[in-house]
Amino acid sequence: MQVLVWGVCLLLLGLTSASSRIRVPPHDQVARVARFVAHQCDWASMATISSHKPVVGQPFSNVFSMSDGPPGSGSGVPYMYLTRMEISVQDLEVNQQASLSMSLAQTDYCRQQGFDPQSPLCAHIILSGSVLEVNGTEAQFAKKALFSRHPEMVDWPSDHNWFFAKFNITQVWVLDYFGGVKTVSPDEYFQASVNDVHK
Numbered sequence: 001m002q003v004l005v006w007g008v009c010l011l012l013l014g015l016t017s018a019s020s021r022i023r024v025p026p027h028d029q030v031a032r033v034a035r036f037v038a039h040q041c042d043w044a045s046m047a048t049i050s051s052h053k054p055v056v057g058q059p060f061s062n063v064f065s066m067s068d069g070p071p072g073s074g075s076g077v078p079y080m081y082l083t084r085m086e087i088s089v090q091d092l093e094v095n096q097q098a099s100l101s102m103s104l105a106q107t108d109y110c111r112q113q114g115f116d117p118q119s120p121l122c123a124h125i126i127l128s129g130s131v132l133e134v135n136g137t138e139a140q141f142a143k144k145a146l147f148s149r150h151p152e153m154v155d156w157p158s159d160h161n162w163f164f165a166k167f168n169i170t171q172v173w174v175l176d177y178f179g180g181v182k183t184v185s186p187d188e189y190f191q192a193s194v195n196d197v198h199k
């Protein structure tokens with residue numbers, strides 16, 4: 001009888017995780033958690049240093065579509081499709097330093113688990129670094145990464161002179177589970193195993 005009950009419990013657990021299709025890496029594998037969040041998110045909040053009155057020199061946070069690779073093939077590098085007509089991109093032309101944040105609150109995961117977005121149980125990451133235009137083969141990868149996950153980008157107005165850019169990471173900050181923020185170097189982040197990461 002007890003064996004049967006356990007069997008049913010395990011079956012239900014299996015169904016739950018299959019339906020949410022998200023399996024966050026263990027808390028102690030911080031770099032893997034960061035790569036996981038970066039791959040799950042389709043957009044990010046990016047803070048620049050404003051170049052616009054009346055907030056020149058102040059932080060300015062804005063929403064950007066991004067992708068680190070097609071589903072299941074995350075590179076860890078957040079790519080964006082930008083135009084110099086955009087207010088935050090104008091900030092980047094003055095100061096390319098920026099910060100990008102992403103959260104599993106942007107997926108169904110935290111809601112399904114009952115985790116508030118500000119709770120450290122709802123894993124979120126902050127990237128420090130700068131935004132750089134990419135060319136050549138990297139731009140081709142950026143195009144594949146972005147257009148596979150944001151199909152309408154193909155039709156964005158060509159007179160806006162869109163270009164591909166990457167977020168060049170200098171530090172990764174991870175808020176996942178209790179105990180305060182954890183940091184990950186770019187090397188640790190890019191070397192993290194992402195074998196179990198599925199979109």
Ligand SMILES: *[C@@H]1O[C@H](CO)[C@@H](O)[C@H](O)[C@H]1NC(C)=O
Pocket residue numbers: 133134135
């Ligand atoms: C990419 O090309 C643009 C314009 O041709 C140039 O301004 C930029 O510096 C190049 N970026 C890299 C990383 O080569």
Ligand SMILES: *[C@@H]1O[C@H](CO)[C@@H](O)[C@H](O)[C@H]1NC(C)=O
Pocket residue numbers: 130132168169170186
């Ligand atoms: C890009 O990031 C690396 C660290 O990953 C850093 O050493 C390098 O200076 C950055 N490049 C620019 C142009 O900011």
